[in-house]
Amino acid sequence: MKLSNTANIIGDSPTLKLNAKVAALRKEGKPIVHLGGGEPEFPAPIAAVEALVKKAQSRKIKYSPASGTPELKKAVTKFTKDVYGIDVENKNVVISVGAKQAIYDFLLCTVNPGDEVIYPVPYWVSYPEMIKLVGGVPVEARPSKGLQITLEDLLKRVTQRTKAIMINTPNNPSGLIYSESFIKGIVEFCEQKNIWLLTDDIYNRLVFDNGNYVSPFKYAKNPQNILAVNGVSKVYGLTGLRIGWGVSYNTELIAAMGRMQAQTTSCNSSLCEAGALGALEGDQGVIEELRKNLEHNRNVLLGELSKIKDIEVFTPQGTFYSFVNISKYNKSSMAFAEFLLDKVLLSVVPGANFGVDGYVRISYCASEENIREGLRRLIWALDKNATESIEIGGKLVKKDW
Numbered sequence: 001m002k003l004s005n006t007a008n009i010i011g012d013s014p015t016l017k018l019n020a021k022v023a024a025l026r027k028e029g030k031p032i033v034h035l036g037g038g039e040p041e042f043p044a045p046i047a048a049v050e051a052l053v054k055k056a057q058s059r060k061i062k063y064s065p066a067s068g069t070p071e072l073k074k075a076v077t078k079f080t081k082d083v084y085g086i087d088v089e090n091k092n093v094v095i096s097v098g099a100k101q102a103i104y105d106f107l108l109c110t111v112n113p114g115d116e117v118i119y120p121v122p123y124w125v126s127y128p129e130m131i132k133l134v135g136g137v138p139v140e141a142r143p144s145k146g147l148q149i150t151l152e153d154l155l156k157r158v159t160q161r162t163k164a165i166m167i168n169t170p171n172n173p174s175g176l177i178y179s180e181s182f183i184k185g186i187v188e189f190c191e192q193k194n195i196w197l198l199t200d201d202i203y204n205r206l207v208f209d210n211g212n213y214v215s216p217f218k219y220a221k222n223p224q225n226i227l228a229v230n231g232v233s234k235v236y237g238l239t240g241l242r243i244g245w246g247v248s249y250n251t252e253l254i255a256a257m258g259r260m261q262a263q264t265t266s267c268n269s270s271l272c273e274a275g276a277l278g279a280l281e282g283d284q285g286v287i288e289e290l291r292k293n294l295e296h297n298r299n300v301l302l303g304e305l306s307k308i309k310d311i312e313v314f315t316p317q318g319t320f321y322s323f324v325n326i327s328k329y330n331k332s333s334m335a336f337a338e339f340l341l342d343k344v345l346l347s348v349v350p351g352a353n354f355g356v357d358g359y360v361r362i363s364y365c366a367s368e369e370n371i372r373e374g375l376r377r378l379i380w381a382l383d384k385n386a387t388e389s390i391e392i393g394g395k396l397v398k399k400d401w
Contacts, residue, residue, distance in 0.1 A: 009132055014125050014353040022347050031393025032341075033366075033374040036349040038172070040237040040320065040365045042290050047282020048238060048275045055274035064270040067258030068095025068245070072273050075280040076245050083205065084215045084228065084247075092247055094257045095273065097265050099202050099231040099244030104130050105257040106227050106246060107164070110196045111136040115163035120149040122323065122354040124172050124200070136163070140355055147174045147314055147323060147356070151185040164196035169213065170203045173354045173361040174323040175298075175316025177207065180214045187219040187226070199228050202244070205235045205287055207318040208295045224250045234320075235287050236279045243268060243276035294320045297364040297371055304375035305362075308382055320365035323351065327358030329382060336360060343401065344377035345392060 015038055022034045055061070067073075073090040080088050096102040103126075111117060113135030119127050121142045128138035139162070141154040154165070165186065169178040190197040197216065204213040216226055231244030248254055261267070279286075298316055305313050305324065312325035330336040333350035337360055340346040351359030364371055380386045389398045 006133060010129050013129075015349060018347065018349060025345070030345055032345050032347060033370050033377065034347045035362050035364075035366055035371065035374045036347040037363050037365060038321075039233070039239040040290060040294070041367055042237040042286075042293065044238055045236055045279050045282055045286045048232075048236065048241075048279040051278025051282075052271060052275040055271050061271050064267040064273055066262035066267050067254070068093065068268060069270070069273050069277075072243075072277045072280075075277055076247065079230070079280055080228075080247050083201075083213075083230075084217050086215075086217045088247055088249070091251050092249060092254060094246045094254050094261070095268055095276075096244050096246065096257075096261060097268055098233065098242040099200065099229050100126060100130075101261070101265070102227075102229045102231075102244050102246040102257070103127075103166075103198065103200065104133070105260045106196075106198055106229070106253075107131060107134045107136065108260050109253055109256040111163050114161065116159060116161045117164045117166060118154065118157050118162060119166040119168075120154060120171075122147065122171065122173050122351070122356045122359075124168055125353045127166060137161070142355075148176055149178075149182070151182050151189075154186065155189065158193075158195075162193075162195055164198060165190060166198045166200065168200040168202075170207060170316075170318025172203065172319055173321045173349070173351070173359075174314060175319045175321050176314060177211060177213065177317040180212075183214040183216055184219045187216045190225055191220060191222060195225065197226050199226065201228055201230045202234050203319040204230070206291050206294060206320065208291075208298060209317065211317050213318070223248075226250075227253065232276045232279050235290065237290060238275065238279060241272040241275050243272050294365065297366075297368055298322070300368055301362065301364045301371055301375065304372065304379070307379055320363055322362050322364065323354075323356075323359050324362055325359050331358050333357050333360050339401075340378065340381060344381050344390075344397065346374050346377045346381075 018036050025032050073093040076093045077088050111134050116137045116139045117131045118139045121140045131138040139157050141157045143149040144153050199216050227246050227248045229246050232238040310328040316322050333352045337348050337350045349361040380390045389396050
């Protein structure tokens, strides 16, 4: 029996595959330090937990409306007003099984086979695969210098076949924020050329150093072509709920995305929607608490990385990732990551998965203790003048490289 062409061209999610490998090694009793994760270790907000328990105890865990409950949509409209400064109604919101489904629904509803979809490099690992799933053509826009793309860099990739542009700011994996001039330029360009614009804003409240996230709606005169995607996974640390959403003034797009969900996942989990509603209506101070914790962890990570010669790291402006240039040690990020996991039981994510080899993504959403321990191992592994042995998990590890 043969699988479809689509099944054969779509790869595994590298980050989820890594998480599974780390979990398996931990089950074997290996003292792994996982700095490749994409979820905060912060406990779930109590308001979300209480809402989940209340919903479970009601014993009414049934089907939910395909595009989300009215109550949760209403809470998202308030979130949208607070974060983006715009007024929207329930009809402008679709609730999805995580932000990833919202992105995929968008592509299903806007991209025909052969249409091109542009996204800046580095990019989230799932973008090219999701574009291929709908028959689109993934188009990378690479920065002419460093990791920060310019408007000129991106517009060079536009052709007559360009149907949509996807941007993610703050960016996973670099942690960099696109400038206001870039956002203004891309919004105006897409509106002028009738190109769809998706903004993946899942990290937009996790910004450091008094920096600012720039809303695409600030510069849109007629934002019918814009979909803003967000969710509870990152800012509330609720990755397991799988609740995200898309917001657009284009009600035809929102309705179509709802139909896609009705014919695929049917609906979101009513239990998870209750938890998400609890988070959105609960104490919003938990977001600032998380943001401050992540900013502190980032500073700890940068301080430890500064002790390593011959690496380059751009100061992350948001998210909980750093993207570290390790090319002077190994131009293959995959080989470098495998070396760390094999020799010192430290897990990081190869930059090749994000479109840039010679880099690795190191997360700082772990505990400060794990960050310091992970960097202790990294520093020892790369320092040719370090002692011949180090203690890891109560055992002495000797260099054999």
